[in-house]
Amino acid sequence: MDLKHLQPRRESDAPIYMQLYRRFRDAIAAGKLRPGDRVPSVRSLASELHLARGTVELAYQMLTSEGYFEARGPAGTVVSPRLNSVGEAGRAALSKPPSKPAQRPQAASDEPMPFQFGLPALDAFPRKTWTRLAGRSLRVLGAAAMNYPDPAGHEPLRRAIATYLGISRGIACSYEQVFITAGYRGALELICRTVLHSGDVGWHEDPGYLYIRDFLQRSGMRLAPIPVDEEGLNVEIGRRRAADARFAVVTPTHQCPTGVALSLPRRLELLKWAQQRRAWIIEDDYDSEFRYHGRPLPALKSLDRDERVLYTSTFSKVLFPGLRLGYLVAPEAHIGRFRSAANHLSGPGSVWPQATVAEFMAQGHFTRHLRKMRSLYAQRRDYLVDALAQVFGAGLHIAATQAGGTHVLGMLHGRRSDRDFAAAAQSRGLAIQALSHWRMRRSGPEGVLMGFANIPGAEEAVALTRRLMEATRAA
Ligand SMILES: Cc1ncc(COP(=O)(O)O)c(C=O)c1O
Known part of the structure; x- marks a missing residue:
């Protein structure tokens, strides 16, 4: 690998050690550096790039503690051979440590947000x-x-x-x-x-x-x-x-x-x-x-x-x-x-x-509550699935294999982006989530996650689904 590619830019806002750390990480993700490859010593890289040794050392420490590099004492430092076991696709995904923590949509009031994922029926709890x-x-x-x-x-x-x-x-x-x-x-x-x-x-x-x-x-x-x-x-x-x-x-x-x-x-x-x-x-x-x-x-x-x-x-x-x-x-x-x-x-x-x-x-009470919730959720799921069919028609499809849980996954038809769809819905207070956000690989089918446990009736399901249609019309 040409060491010039690692040269940090002095005019960048990011600290030099951070730029260096990212360049190595990207080179591993892109396959320019392979598991087992030797990397230059701290001293030679610092001298080659005209950087302080402490700066290079800091970047190397981060890469080692995160498992990208393996220090082998006098034998030098190598790209961790353990990365071999995650394969090509895995290495690309490993190169993307979470930037922002994934956060659940937060309700502005005590009420559940419409379509909120993962929430049981709060109104039905004894x-x-x-x-x-x-x-x-x-x-x-x-x-x-x-x-x-x-x-x-x-x-x-x-x-x-x-x-x-x-x-x-x-x-x-x-x-x-x-x-x-x-x-x-x-x-x-x-x-x-x-x-x-x-x-x-x-x-x-x-x-x-x-x-x-x-x-x-x-x-x-x-x-x-x-x-x-x-x-x-x-x-x-x-x-x-x-x-x-x-x-x-x-x-x-x-x-x-x-x-x-x-x-x-x-x-x-x-x-x-x-x-x-x-x-x-x-x-x-x-x-x-x-x-x-x-x-x-x-x-x-x-x-x-x-x-x-x-x-x-x-x-x-x-x-x-x-x-x-x-x-x-x-x-x-x-x-x-x-x-x-x-x-x-x-x-x-x-x-x-x-x-x-x-x-x-x-x-x-636990067994009784579960029995009641099982039939309530089956009903509430039907309310939502029926309303989606009525309002979106073939534009949003729910697979029959998903008959369980408290959410449905609706697959979007046409070339719609699930992220745009979810963002438009969220901007109107509807807690829809994009499937692609839940995926590590870059490409795949586009879909949206919708919680149904807190939709109390068929009318409410239709009203909510119409709101969703309105919100996402332009997305
Ligand atoms: C797949 C999955 N696992 C576990 C949980 C439960 O997580 P917790 O016990 O932190 O609420 C949820 C909740 O939504 C979930 O969707």
Whole structure:
């Protein structure tokens, strides 16, 4: 590589070390520098480009700490051979660390935003029962509510979850394996601090859950985008592109955001890969309770004979996201490691909401609520799908395979840009999200994500959809 290409511009606003860091990163993404290539020593590059050694050193330190470079002491510095395992497409994606954190659209009032993604029906939550149980839990807890809580979570809730998973998700686990976390992120934080290391490569469904991609990248993980098709994550492509990955994050029951289920052959293939490579599968079972046709699919974890699956779920969809409670099922052999990592993290917070959820489950309200929400969401989904067909006709298509969850993915026809469509909708207060934003690769079909759980009736669905049509007419 011609070192002149690395020459920073003095007139640029960006600091010299940052320009140098970016030039190297871009050269790796463009394939001008390949994994294993030697890079010049700090001293020779500084002298070649007439820069201070400290400046070059700083850029090299950043590249090394982010996993682009590997320092080999007296043998010099090379482009990290570990980048080989993410393949061409992966390297291009790795070259784009998140610039701005992905943020959920924020409502201006307490009401949910129209079409808001990921929100359960707030109007249908049994608040009176909840308030009564919250009061009761506080009384029963007594002084225990004032002491330092167990960082692994409140034991009665861990027991209630273990029982629920056995009955509803086909997962046989003890309560000691269940760790209560601050939502899905809390579960991932625990995983990152226990079995993963900064710089580890992981398969990420593409398109996949936007907010977690951001979180993992900021935690130092290198994500290799693996395409999703009508059978879910394409394991064969994963094996070709990044066979040596240390982990894979998957949403097998209801792929987020496409809604497809991971087929049984793919499930078995994925488990086989993890077993052969000693890799971890992070199963995100975020909304499996909501499936409107056919029987609920068992969790991938229920097929896991080799303890390679780290099962996670959340109360954000089945209760409400303001709770910030999720959980992780750790492999039996690693309970001790997870427990000691949990001791050093902030954990799931106060014991009071955990005790309230435990009570809610123990008294049968949880099962009742889920049953009600399943039929309510099936109805609300129909309201939206019918309204979209009426207002947009063939301009927006919803695949039948997505019959589950709390959102639909509408594919845009013609040459419409989903980003323009979503931006126009958002400028009118409609929380539509663009599919391309959830994808790591540059190209792919254009579509939009729409939450339906808070659309109360057919009339409201038509009125909202007309507003959407108005807002996006020119987009
Ligand atoms: C794919 C997916 N995973 C997990 C979650 C839950 O995340 P949290 O527990 O942080 O609310 C969501 C919420 O929208 C989601 O869409």
